[in-house]
Amino acid sequence: MSVFAKHFKTTIQNADGRYLNTSELQALEDYLSSFALRLQTHQLLKEQEALLIERALARYAQEDPHLQTRFGPNARERCGQDMTEILRYCAVALLRNDEDYLKENLLFWLQTVMRALDKQDSCDLAYRLLQEVIQEILPADSARLANQYIALAQEMLGRPS
Amino acid sequence: MNLEFESIFDRAEGRYLKAEELNTLTLYVESLPERLDAYKRLRDHEIEVLQSVADQIQVDLPNASIEDLERAIKNLLVVLRYCAMAMLLNDEVFLRERLLGWLEEVNRAFNLRPINEALYGLLSQGLKQELSPPQFALLCPYVTLAQASLVGSA
Numbered sequence: 001m002s003v004f005a006k007h008f009k010t011t012i013q014n015a016d017g018r019y020l021n022t023s024e025l026q027a028l029e030d031y032l033s034s035f036a037l038r039l040q041t042h043q044l045l046k047e048q049e050a051l052l053i054e055r056a057l058a059r060y061a062q063e064d065p066h067l068q069t070r071f072g073p074n075a076r077e078r079c080g081q082d083m084t085e086i087l088r089y090c091a092v093a094l095l096r097n098d099e100d101y102l103k104e105n106l107l108f109w110l111q112t113v114m115r116a117l118d119k120q121d122s123c124d125l126a127y128r129l130l131q132e133v134i135q136e137i138l139p140a141d142s143a144r145l146a147n148q149y150i151a152l153a154q155e156m157l158g159r160p161s
Numbered sequence: 162m163n164l165e166f167e168s169i170f171d172r173a174e175g176r177y178l179k180a181e182e183l184n185t186l187t188l189y190v191e192s193l194p195e196r197l198d199a200y201k202r203l204r205d206h207e208i209e210v211l212q213s214v215a216d217q218i219q220v221d222l223p224n225a226s227i228e229d230l231e232r233a234i235k236n237l238l239v240v241l242r243y244c245a246m247a248m249l250l251n252d253e254v255f256l257r258e259r260l261l262g263w264l265e266e267v268n269r270a271f272n273l274r275p276i277n278e279a280l281y282g283l284l285s286q287g288l289k290q291e292l293s294p295p296q297f298a299l300l301c302p303y304v305t306l307a308q309a310s311l312v313g314s315a
Contacts, residue, residue: 019203020249028197030192045177092177
């Protein structure tokens with residue numbers, strides 16, 4: 001949790017008129033000590049975005065060559081757009097240390113869309129591959145942090161309805 | 162979350178943060194250790210600070226009623242806690258909207274302005290003794306804001 005996280009608002013509201021206790025402050029201190037990694041990871045995702053998406057899409061095409069047959073000629077492009085969007089929201093969420101931000105601002109909505117279009121299998125594969133690629137391209141500690149959030153996307157978008 | 166940070170994240174919806182936005186967050190996070198130290202110091206020494214203020218105010222204002230003094234000191238305690246939180250969060254709006262709005266009314270109703278005037282002077286002295294100069298500098302704007310609201314407004 002951090003001061004930037006949605007959840008922290010609840011902590012503050014509950015603290016009305018008293019001081020935060022040691023464990024509530026510990027959450028801030030933990031954030032403080034992880035901030036450099038969060039900042040670095042945010043910047044790496046920004047710099048490497050094009051490469052990450054391109055490589056994940058290429059790998060996707062190998063594993064699921066019939067994507068366009070099933071979902072139309074723009075399917076690859078749309079898949080790339082969705083992945084890019086997920087990556088950007090993950091980059092902001094990890095900076096905030098805030099999984100709720102990712103869920104509430106993107107995943108709940110996108111989950112409904114993907115279920116309506118029956119694309120859970122594609123999502124499951126796409127976000128598994130994106131994690132693989134992130135692990136190959138980013139330094140280990142940044143990859144671990146970023147993939148915590150991509151895994152959440154995979155779980156929510158890839159899960160059968 | 163303070164308004165500046167909130168608006169940074171609102172504007173960044175669906176994109177990466179710009180260099181200057183990251184810089185604003187970084188500056189705040191870098192100031193957090195000092196803010197946390199100041200916050201803990203206030204929390205752990207609240208009684209000493211307020212006790213010395215309470216002892217001195219009775220000397221300085223011998224004619225004030227005990228009831229009014231008690232009420233004003235209780236309010237001061239709440240103000241100090243909110244100031245500490247606002248300092249930790251770097252968030253003036255938190256102090257103004259969550260506390261000062263209604264506390265101003267209470268102070269006016271009980272006519273605590275003259276007592277507050279003396280109390281805030283004593284509080285400031287007490288805080289200067291308890292906090293390091295950089296910590297006092299972090300807290301000072303919030304105490305000044307409360308003072309302006311509870312003493313400055315007749």
